[in-house]
Amino acid sequence: MTQGSDVILSRLMSLHPKVIDLVLDRVHHLLAALGHPERRIPPVIHVAGTNGKGSTVAMLRAGLEGAGEVVHIYTSPHLARFHERIRVAGDLIAEDDLARLLEECERANGEAPITFFEITTCAAFLAFSRVPADWTLLEVGLGGRLDATNVIDPALTIITPVSMDHEAFLGNTIEAIAGEKAGIIKPGTPCIVGPQEERALEVIEYRAARMGAPLQVHGQHWHVTEENGRLVFEDEGGLMDLPLPRLIGAHQAQNAGMVIAALRALKRPGAADAAMTRAVWPARMQRLKTGPLVQAAGRAELWLDGGHNPAAGLALAEVLDRLPPKPLHLICGMLNTKDATGYMTPLARHAASFQGVSIPGEANTLSAADTVAAAARAGIAATTADSVASAIATITATDPDARILICGSLYLAGSILRENG
Template sequence: MALHPKVIDLVLDRVHDLLAALDHPERRIPPVVHIAGTNGKGSTQAMLRAGLEGAGDRVHAYTSPHLARFHERIRLAGDLIDEAELAALLEDCERANGGKSITFFEITTCAAFLAFARTPADWTLLEVGLGGRLDATNVIDPRLTVITPISMDHEAFLGDTLAAIAGEKAGILKRGVPCVVGPQEDAAREVIEARAARLGAPLLVHGQHWHVTEEAGRLIFQDESGLMDLPLPRLIGAHQVQNAGMAIAALRVLDRAAGAEAAMINAQWPARLQRLRHGPLVDLAGAAELWLDGGHNPAAGAALAEALGRLPDRPLHLVCGMLNTKDASGYMAPLAERATLLHAVSIPGEANTLPASDTCAAAARAGLDASVARSVADAIARITAQVPDARILICGSLYLAGHILRENG
């Protein structure tokens, strides 16, 4: 396979060419819900999938990046794709591509479409990889689109203003196709509304057409169809209440509101403030709590800080590794008031890791006391030697989270 020299190259020509060579599997997949946004895409998709399955439907799902193993990206009618089947699909795509240049994400997206076209299901949930307008997934005719909260991230590819980034995300809107819009800053919402008006795409906007709140330990969702009183999401944090609202609004549009309770109680999404309870790192932590989160931008840091503030009080120590493309200080700043100390690590096996010393310097700029650790295990050992009952949060990158999930079993 001739991989394109750029890991990311946002054009759709190569995808269109390969899909044509494959006889357009993207036209034969079950009805699509297409999800873009900066934060909350994966959690919203997980809750929407749980809700559709709770309503009795079979659901394909495509997400990225993977955490521990690549085949996590593709679910066929609810089950993770078999690795041998995935390998065969990629070989089919490579043959059809005829040695032409293509990116890794483009060919794997085409393989997912091929899998979805060959396996019966009721729905297909597609998560955008990067941006929206020129993302490899943006070659379908969806039944519904969803735009989760937009914030600053991937500026080198999407633009250096919120409005520019929102313009790229809003590129998934299609003529006449409804879109559920999550909580947005004014600059982002105005861009989405303007594009929707040009396309005649009906919007269901948070705060206008639907509302979601937490009241007395319950989730209250309300739209023009009425009020729903549901359990709080299984996923932790106030931001997950917002994500749940987007999933419920989508279920309403799809006439699958019967699955709303299942969306709350059955959804699982690793590395989103996930408590680790088994494995060698948990054994090393002893009486300390060990948590994992893959958030990596300032909005994610703020959501994480809010969620941590709701947990029972314990001394909080961060073990943090980040990519060199991220706003490290911006991510850490909201966490400074919660954490006792940050232990900076480099992400093992990741070429684009921010060196631990640079992560430590970014933490200091964010107002956090910090030190460099040789590894996550080294950091945990040092923390528990001094604070046996600490709450330890491994954070800063989905790539670090994936490494932990692989190494910790």
């Protein structure tokens, strides 16, 4: 009898002593044992980068599905449930199907060590190989060159903006990190490149030249601007006048530009309108409207954002600049692997108050006290809170019409979405 996926997923966590171990040998071995499902999936659009991957995938999905095409999607991490990582023909993978696929991968792997992300990526490939679709949207988990997803022959690759993050695994310079991201570029395969620092772009261009991969680079081959409440995209094919992205934030215009460039490269420019107007991506400056936390907040606005590195902090600050003026109260929890002060510094000018929390159930959480210390280094006066709920109560006791932003981590965002139903 097949066990539930939660039981199997818990067991798979123990198959390797490390959570992250960037090599591809184990993935190649398991995929061979499974009969190479990665060779039988629909054409792949492979997305790497530091910031904007998820939003880019969400807009691509919205555009292609709006044009009537069927799409498989693989993203990570999940927010509330693991099933969010795998969408088969547009729908969240069914519990019974996921459990059977995981057990099949577990049997094929035998006693060999393999990381959780590696074996679950193989399960996603297996799922995608068995259901017809027009496209597969594949988001890199970490880096690119040695990421478990980098075993496919894509139809198109996309590199979103590269910045400092995951230095322990990818290197401590922007050039090193860009080199890892550029590892998804394949011989002769077109690559869409989002806005980059010059040092990162040079690395990406070098890799593309070696691979004979044609590039479409922001600022060189395509441009995107906001004009009079519209999004204007221009490349050698001409101008496109589109609605602004549904996803909130000035940075989403750049993500939208990558999506439009990709759709034009795929000969599907007619999908661009739906990409702008139909995309949904939780925990990216998401206004919470229902649930226990919203009820507890009363008249206060409650927002949620999962950004977690300095570039995400800067993008978030720019989003806040555009909201109607109102005192902002931050509730922040972060992982101890992140540059917390770098993330918080752009937010300092917006913070009417700041409460640090630890992330429930997360071994690598930064403690509430350490979060407060990082805020102090960013110039923010802060206090600790026992929980998000208690932080909300503290804020609304003195400012019942407050604007409250819960931020700092996708893991915290996932905890909130589970708690809030």
